[in-house]
Amino acid sequence: MIVVTYNSRNDIEASLEQLSTGEGIEVVVVDNASSDGTQVLLQDLHGRGLIDQLVLSPSNDGFAKAVNEGIRRSVGRDIFLLNPDAQIDGKGVESLRDAIRADSSIGIIAPLVESGPTVAVMAAGRQPTLWPLFTHFTGLARAFPRWKLMRGRHLFMRHHSRDRQDVEWVSGCALYVSERAVKEVGLLSERWFMYGEDIEFAHRVLKAGFRVVVTPEVKATHLIGSSVNKAGGRVSTMWAENTYDYYVREFGAGPVRRTIWRIIFSAGLVSRALLFRVRGLRKPELRGEYRGRAERFERFAWSVWRKGHDGV
Known part of the structure; x- marks a missing residue:
C-alpha cells in the first residue's frame, strides 16, 4: 500500500483508519514536504502502528516520484495506490488482492470509486484518443451506453457500474497492481509532476498483455480534486x-x-x-x-x- 501525502492533514487519518480492518496490508506513506502539520500527524500515526514505513521528503518532486520511492521501499508482493483523500476499508483491499491473485491475466484491478451524486462518470474508461474523446464530449457515449464502439473517455456510473469491466485506464486514486505486472512494466513515468502517470501506466500494462479491470464488488470513495482545488x-x-x-x-x-x-x-x-x-x-x-x-x-x-x- 503506497499513499502519497501533501498538505493532507484533514484527510489522511480517516483514510488510514479504514485500512486497519484488513490483514497483511503494509502501509508505506511518502509525504511531499507538507507545510500544514501533516508530517507531525504522520509521525503520530506511525507511532500508533497505522503506518509501517514513513518517508518525509524534504521537497515536493511530484506524485509519481513519491510513488516510485514508496514502491522501492515496500516489501509487499503487490502494490496498491491510494490517495490520502480516498477511502477504502481493509477488507476491500483484501478482496482486490484475492481477485488479482486468482486471475493471472489481470495486471491492474480497481474498486468502483464513488465521488458523490454530482459525478456521473466512473474513474475508468478508454484511452484519450480521438474517437473516445469525440464520443464522450458529443454525448454519443451517453446516448448509446451499451454499444462498445461508442464508449468514450469515461464510463458512466448509471450504465456501467454494476458489472466487472475490462477498461483501458483507471484512476491512480485507488488501484491495485499485481506483482507480475510491476516486474514486467516497471515504475510510474516521472515525466509529469502529477496527472497522466496513471493512464500511461495502464497503457503499458495493457501492452504487456495484462488486463485492466474495474470491479463494483469493491467500493472506494474519493473527494475528487479537493487538494487540487486548494492548490x-x-x-x-x-x-x-x-x-x-x-x-x-x-x-x-x-x-x-x-x-x-x-x-x-x-x-x-x-x-x-x-x-x-x-x-x-x-x-x-x-x-x-x-x-x-x-x-x-x-x-x-x-x-x-x-x-x-x-x-x-
Missing part, C-alpha cells in the same frame, strides 16, 4: 495539459491530429461551462457554485492551447 494556479490545469501531452507523445500525433484533439477537448469543456452558466441564471441561489464550475472547465479548455505547449 489552484498551474496545478489546477495539469490534468488537461498532461492528458494532451500524453496523447501526443504516446500515440505519435502529428499537427493535424493534435489540432483535432484540441478542438474536440476544448469545445466539449466550453459547452459544459456554458451549461453551468445557464443553470446559474436559472438558480440565483446557486449562481456562485455554478460560476465556479464553469470557470474551472474554461481553464481546462484553454490550457491545452497555451503557447509553447505542443505535447512533445
